[in-house]
Amino acid sequence: MATDPLPIAQDLIRCASVTPADEGAIAVLERALEPLGFQCTRLRFGEVENLFAIRRSGGNGPHLCFAGHTDVVPPGEGWTHPPFAAEVEDGTLYGRGAVDMKGGVAAFVAAAADVVADGTAEKGTLSFLITGDEEGVAVDGTTRVLDWMAENHLVPDMCLVGEPTSKERLGDTIKIGRRGSFSAEFTIHGIQGHVAYPERADNPVHRLARVLYRLTEKPLDSGTEWFQASTLQVTTVDVGNPTNNIVPAKAFARLNIRFNPTHTAVSLEAWIRGILAEEAPRHDASFSCSGEAFLTEPGPFVDALRRAVQASTGEEGKLDTGGGTSDARFITRLCPVAELGAVGTTMHKVDERTPVEELRRLSSLYGAVIRECLG
Incomplete structure (x- = not known):
């Protein structure tokens, strides 16, 4: 049975981690990842709590890193469900970060649990780069963790950023660059x-x-x-x-x-x-x-993402470079990077929400990504 990302997403949303506050979000991930064999390292820079977690296989397989953030923007006024209660109503999960991007982080954690259980994780190395400084000034978050990773010889072969890139249907868009x-x-x-x-x-x-x-x-x-x-x-x-x-x-x-x-x-x-x-x-x-502007040229990594999208969702996975900036702009200096995640129509809005079934489908998609990338 596939691991359900919903409880993980709810635990994360209930942490009122308005950037740069953590409010226990990193601890939620440590509790979920350590039993799966991930070595978790907290990295605090300034006011920001970051996490690097890695699970090495016994062989020399590829290293896939998942990058995401647990900080969120302020909730604002007018919510019909409390922004940090993570309530589910009529099959929909409500809460600040449900889309951007605690839901995506939870989906990848659940996918990691599944590939550990079925043995796929033994084919390579999986890691998580999680920051609490993506929605803010982005000074003490991903860029500082990347420096630490390089100094400690933990450079991945490829990195997937779990930003909500899908426009209308899950998997319809893959970001391979940003202006x-x-x-x-x-x-x-x-x-x-x-x-x-x-x-x-x-x-x-x-x-x-x-x-x-x-x-x-x-x-x-x-x-x-x-x-x-x-x-x-x-x-x-x-x-x-x-x-x-x-x-x-x-x-x-x-x-x-x-x-x-x-x-x-x-x-x-x-x-x-x-x-x-x-x-x-x-x-x-x-x-x-x-x-700076960057582009990950289509090649083995991007091809693997498109195969995973096609197999999991039936979508083509259109390659795109539109929108604003993301932490991928920093990661590109270390390895090939692309972005793939939830449908982003409610991100940063009042009553941010995602259908629970879509959250589970996102976890299945990420499981397909891991299997394609680790081969």
Whole structure:
């Protein structure tokens, strides 16, 4: 009989682990994994509790790592079921994290129990990389654990991130890459003055308008085989001028670029700095990148995922790179990584929920993934 992921998911949801709090979530996983032969290591960085758990086989088979997170976003108001009660009504599990992604973590734990029971786990190595810092700033979570894994020679051959990637039906979408996210903000300095005497002033708003026009007048690119075109969105323009007869002394703007692999954070910064230098030599600017674009090229790992999806759900498993960022952006520096998980229609919403039967089907899918990857 297949291991039921529902009790594990309920135990996790009942931990009110709003990022970066743990509230006992890591302990739930330790209790579930240690009896299966996993060696569990807690890794605390700053305020964040992380877990690395590994079960080695006796041979030299491949190492598959499952990456996920136990932290959740705040629940907000208006729930019909308490967000941390993990109640089941009419065959549906309600709770913050039911979809994103305590349900996915529980499904993979249950799948691991099944492959340990049937002997598949002896063909290779299974591990879990679980963080409590995915929904937050992501500084003391996955990226720090990856450093620890590399230092301790625990680099996997492949990694599956259990984010809720399915759009309408379980298994309809597999993420094999993500766009990068690059942010810029800049203040343009001018010379304050009376609007009736513009020759005595230097209007920073006019300079800012020229900068923004040049940044947005043309598409950044036309996309690639696997990625849509990169996009630039201006998210705020602020001057703070309370009157209509003063040329202001400065003007501020902020923007974000979601970019495909035809760009890098370095190239985007250089492009923006060049335009600023030409249009507004007197400026202050700062830049940040929460993750570079990456792609896991279709190959043995991606093929194994598609076979598992087809066998378990009957879906094609469309390969996709859309959406926001995930911790896969960090994992790609260590090994091939892809994302496959639940239907994500209610993630981060009030009354986040998943059908119990779908949760069980996700566990079966993950069991098929393990069997395909460990061969």
